[in-house]
Amino acid sequence: MSKEQYFLSIEPSLGLKEKIIFNIEKEAKKKAFFAFVFGGLTSLTSVLAMVYSLILIIKDYYVSGLSEYMSLIFSDSSVLMGLWKEYTYSIIESLPFVTITLTLVSLWIFVWSIKYIFSNLKTSSFIS
Amino acid sequence: MLPNDNNLIYRYLDGDENSFSLIVDTYLKSILNFSYKLVGNKKDAEDITQEVFLKVWKSLKKFDIEKSFKTWIFAIARNTCIDFLRKKNEIPFSKFDNEEGDNILEDNLIDKELLPDEVFVGGENKKLIEDVLSKLSFIQKEVIILRYMNDLNFNEISEILNIPLNTIKSHHNRALIKMKGILSATI
Numbered sequence: 440m441s442k443e444q445y446f447l448s449i450e451p452s453l454g455l456k457e458k459i460i461f462n463i464e465k466e467a468k469k470k471a472f473f474a475f476v477f478g479g480l481t482s483l484t485s486v487l488a489m490v491y492s493l494i495l496i497i498k499d500y501y502v503s504g505l506s507e508y509m510s511l512i513f514s515d516s517s518v519l520m521g522l523w524k525e526y527t528y529s530i531i532e533s534l535p536f537v538t539i540t541l542t543l544v545s546l547w548i549f550v551w552s553i554k555y556i557f558s559n560l561k562t563s564s565f566i567s
Numbered sequence: 568m569l570p571n572d573n574n575l576i577y578r579y580l581d582g583d584e585n586s587f588s589l590i591v592d593t594y595l596k597s598i599l600n601f602s603y604k605l606v607g608n609k610k611d612a613e614d615i616t617q618e619v620f621l622k623v624w625k626s627l628k629k630f631d632i633e634k635s636f637k638t639w640i641f642a643i644a645r646n647t648c649i650d651f652l653r654k655k656n657e658i659p660f661s662k663f664d665n666e667e668g669d670n671i672l673e674d675n676l677i678d679k680e681l682l683p684d685e686v687f688v689g690g691e692n693k694k695l696i697e698d699v700l701s702k703l704s705f706i707q708k709e710v711i712i713l714r715y716m717n718d719l720n721f722n723e724i725s726e727i728l729n730i731p732l733n734t735i736k737s738h739h740n741r742a743l744i745k746m747k748g749i750l751s752a753t754i
Contacts, residue, residue, distance in 0.1 A: 447693045459620045
């Protein structure tokens, strides 16, 4: 069905393909730079949040009485064998859930931001 | 065997950076010429072509690999041309055409079973065909270029222009009638 021979057609100017590739490379580099800045700031913030939440976990560990429960394991394990159910509940109750969640979220954000930076650095290399 | 478009996309997304360069090689001339026919200026057509490939690169991850890449890239090119013409306020419509590209005068013409060969053989002079094309409505021109210059079928054209199949066929018929009329008056 092609009637291409009946139409006037133009040839691409010299260097048009190179211009296209150059524009894409420029865009890829820009994208990678923003990803690096955004990912870098996010990972830094998440590291700070992780350090802060770890300090809170240590504080909570002593305040919640969890340390006393844990020391029971070494001092009177025979009592624990009999009351293991109650002991487990007490341990769970005294766990600092909020700070543990905060730490895990910070850790997840950190891992995600590192992954984000590397995936963008990988796609930023566009070779013609 | 040459790799098909979707294989090239697979390979590019899989990390083979040269595949995108091959995609550019495959479509550079046809996208440039399609844009040129719509905007009528080589420099603008080249700018549009650059923009089209940049858009393709940006959205390649979102491209549905089950669909036709050719249709997709022509749809992007078409939209980019329309955006460009809108910015310049230059979307040309014949004064007899409504927004759908329907022409009230041509609806009354009898020659509905026109064969494309009749039209094109009648106008073997490329310049003449070019002049005739410029007299078509924007949509009619798009249909003729996509059908005869880029070898797309009506279904693909319907997908690119986002217009129902029967409407495309109707635009096609009207365009051929109009072309034949102009050519027979000229030759």
